[in-house]
Amino acid sequence: MIKLTKEPINTEVILQNLEDKSTGGVVLFLGRVRDHANNKAVTKMDYDAYPKMAEGKLAEVEAETQKRWPVKKIIIVHRYGSLELGDVSVAVAVACAHRKDAFEACRFAIDTLKATVPIWKKEYFKEGSGWVDGVMPTMKQAGDKTTLQ
Amino acid sequence: MIKLTKEPINTEVILQNLEDKSTGGVVLFLGRVRDHANNKAVTKMDYDAYPKMAEGKLAEVEAETQKRWPVKKIIIVHRYGSLELGDVSVAVAVACAHRKDAFEACRFAIDTLKATVPIWKKEYFKEGSGWVDGVMPTMKQAGDKTTLQ
Amino acid sequence: MNITLRFFGQLRELTGKQEHEMTVKDNILIEDLEWLLGQRFPQIKEHLETSSFSINEEYVSRNAKVNAGDIVGILPPISGGAE
Amino acid sequence: MNITLRFFGQLRELTGKQEHEMTVKDNILIEDLEWLLGQRFPQIKEHLETSSFSINEEYVSRNAKVNAGDIVGILPPISGGAE
Numbered sequence: 001m002i003k004l005t006k007e008p009i010n011t012e013v014i015l016q017n018l019e020d021k022s023t024g025g026v027v028l029f030l031g032r033v034r035d036h037a038n039n040k041a042v043t044k045m046d047y048d049a050y051p052k053m054a055e056g057k058l059a060e061v062e063a064e065t066q067k068r069w070p071v072k073k074i075i076i077v078h079r080y081g082s083l084e085l086g087d088v089s090v091a092v093a094v095a096c097a098h099r100k101d102a103f104e105a106c107r108f109a110i111d112t113l114k115a116t117v118p119i120w121k122k123e124y125f126k127e128g129s130g131w132v133d134g135v136m137p138t139m140k141q142a143g144d145k146t147t148l149q
Numbered sequence: 150m151i152k153l154t155k156e157p158i159n160t161e162v163i164l165q166n167l168e169d170k171s172t173g174g175v176v177l178f179l180g181r182v183r184d185h186a187n188n189k190a191v192t193k194m195d196y197d198a199y200p201k202m203a204e205g206k207l208a209e210v211e212a213e214t215q216k217r218w219p220v221k222k223i224i225i226v227h228r229y230g231s232l233e234l235g236d237v238s239v240a241v242a243v244a245c246a247h248r249k250d251a252f253e254a255c256r257f258a259i260d261t262l263k264a265t266v267p268i269w270k271k272e273y274f275k276e277g278s279g280w281v282d283g284v285m286p287t288m289k290q291a292g293d294k295t296t297l298q
Numbered sequence: 299m300n301i302t303l304r305f306f307g308q309l310r311e312l313t314g315k316q317e318h319e320m321t322v323k324d325n326i327l328i329e330d331l332e333w334l335l336g337q338r339f340p341q342i343k344e345h346l347e348t349s350s351f352s353i354n355e356e357y358v359s360r361n362a363k364v365n366a367g368d369i370v371g372i373l374p375p376i377s378g379g380a381e
Numbered sequence: 382m383n384i385t386l387r388f389f390g391q392l393r394e395l396t397g398k399q400e401h402e403m404t405v406k407d408n409i410l411i412e413d414l415e416w417l418l419g420q421r422f423p424q425i426k427e428h429l430e431t432s433s434f435s436i437n438e439e440y441v442s443r444n445a446k447v448n449a450g451d452i453v454g455i456l457p458p459i460s461g462g463a464e
Contacts, residue, residue, distance in 0.1 A: 271390070
């Protein structure tokens with residue numbers, strides 16, 4: 001399941017939706033708004049998205065992760081809009097029979113998401129603000145590193 | 150924080166206790182009772198522990214993980230007693246400034262826990278039961294693989 | 299032919315535009331559109347080289363052809379998620 | 382001297398004992414205690430080789446010395462957590 005949303009991310013609901021008696025290992029990653037960046041205090045963070053395209057890319061991340069690992073359940077939620085310090089901006093949760101797969105699949109999913117999903121961050125400092133330096137999106141997944149020319 | 154308990158593990162409370170505005174990456178691992186083992190249906194699972202020693206080893210896992218990675222918060226909870234299918238038996242949650250560290254630290258903590266903490270599982274099947282084959286505990290952490298002679 | 303441009307992140311701020319209709323020659327290549335954009339919006343010229351382009355919500359390379367009615371996204375380097 | 386044994390997991394089931402007081406010669410080594418246990422509890426003899434020992438809640442090797450009043454744990458291979 002994938003979701004792009006302006007609402008707060010509810011980790012409790014994510015873990016409930018991940019319940020599955022056939023899976024022994026669950027790995028949940030949460031990305032949160034941090035109070036500092038490059039030794040400067042951050043006060044809040046805006047996330048800009050290309051919503052329809054971001055949803056398509058999130059779905060690709062989900063499909064590619066399921067293709068590469070024996071994933072029983074996967075939930076990817078990304079928030080956008082204006083976030084406060086400590087707010088969860090992204091959640092990736094994976095349930096597998098074994099923990100090794102769950103760790104690897106979750107790591108792959110968040111790394112691939114970061115490399116492909118069109119979302120931009122703007123940091124606000126006590127004085128001023130700035131768009132966060134990012135990466136050129138990869139054509140496909142993090143697996144092949146072909147950068148768009 | 151470490152805890153060995155007979156009570157159900159509350160993941161919501163764990164995530165609340167992991168809140169920290171200086172950390173951008175959180176990784177939570179949950180181990181759950183699975184409905185199958187070696188192609189046999191499991192109906193429930195008993196966990197036996199050497200409580201005082203297990204608590205000491207959990208504290209060592211916590212300390213060693215903090216020594217090796219820049220971990221801001223770490224919570225390790227292991228349950229013992231009689232568990233039903235789907236019940237969470239172990240939770241390891243780590244918060245770091247960056248996600249790479251959070252993934253590695255969480256993985257190290259659960260792997261080391263499995264190799265050192267004196268806990269035993271007994272599986273119940275439709276017919277019969279059996280203690281789960283385990284590993285010889287390592288003297289120290291998973292890092293050095295010295296098995297006790 | 300007419301196409302629709304969409305700007306994101308810093309490019310949206312610099313152009314002051316979220317969406318922009320533009321008339322271009324038929325079957326223009328993205329690389330030629332990139333040059334045109336540098337003329338039309340000089341304030342983003344230096345950012346175009348490190349930006350990516352999408353046509354109808356799919357990343358495309360610089361030699362992709364644009365068709366009439368296409369929605370072309372101009373995407374600065376992405377920075378979603380957390381480090 | 383007197384020591385206290387603690388059995389866990391399968392060993393507890395096989396011996397039917399959780400705790401067991403035992404009188405042994407002073408400063409006995411774990412490896413000699415292991416031999417004694419095989420005599421006293423033949424039903425766990427085959428499991429002792431793959432078991433680990435603890436003294437007062439710390440893993441010890443086979444050549445560790447046991448002191449009067451020590452609590453000696455006999456621990457079969459551990460299997461905590463999930464795979």
